[in-house]
Amino acid sequence: MNISxxxxxxxxxxxxxxxxxxxxxxxxxxxxxxxxPVRKIGRHLRYDPAKVQAWVNGEVAA
Known part of the structure; x- marks a missing residue:
């Protein structure tokens, strides 16, 4: 499996x-x-890069 x-x-x-x-x-x-915005997958926190970038730009509330 190849994931970019x-x-x-x-x-x-x-x-x-x-x-x-x-x-x-x-x-x-x-x-x-x-x-x-963050999701917990198992015991690990994971972030969607697009949502992190949108949050930085003030486009998404936490």
Whole structure:
């Protein structure tokens, strides 16, 4: 199976790097209901890259 980078969901580390914030901040945002939209898959947090980018641009509420 060949999955391009745009088709895969981002990990907490990916979003941390993209936004330039610590991983701990992303977990705090999720706990508070803030930050970019996130889904829990199993015990892992995953982000849709398009929704993270839309959140950065102010187009999506958390």
């Amino acid at each position: 980078n745009m088709d895969r969901l981002w990990s907490v580390d990916d979003v941390s790097t993209y936004l330039g914030v610590p991983v701990k901040t992303l977990y705090q945002w999720k706990w508070r209901g803030e930050g970019p």
